[in-house]
Amino acid sequence: MKGHQPPNRRRQAVALAYHGGDQAPTVLAKGYGDLAERIVNEAQAKGIFVHDAPELVSLLMQVDLDARIPPALYQVIAELLAWVHEIDSQGN
Secondary structure (H helix, E strand, O other), X not given: OEOOOOOOOOOEEEEEEOOOXXXXXXXXXXXXXXXXXXXXXXXXXXXXXXXXXXXXXXXXXXOOOOOEOOHHHHHHHHHHHHHHHHHHHHHO
């Protein structure tokens, strides 16, 4: 996932890891500026979908690294995972 950069704000990005099952996704990486660019570039190089949702990225930036996303974000992350699944199944 990547953040959209408003004119006077540094770009921010958050990478989530989801391994299925009944556990919530965890924050794998996050950063601002050049680090955010590297996170996005690495994801794209590995064929990982990048979604631009600045409000969600801002919320996820508040979650500690290696921490599971909070229950308040379950619904929006579930919708994001459904979007990724739909795109992935169209490509295969």
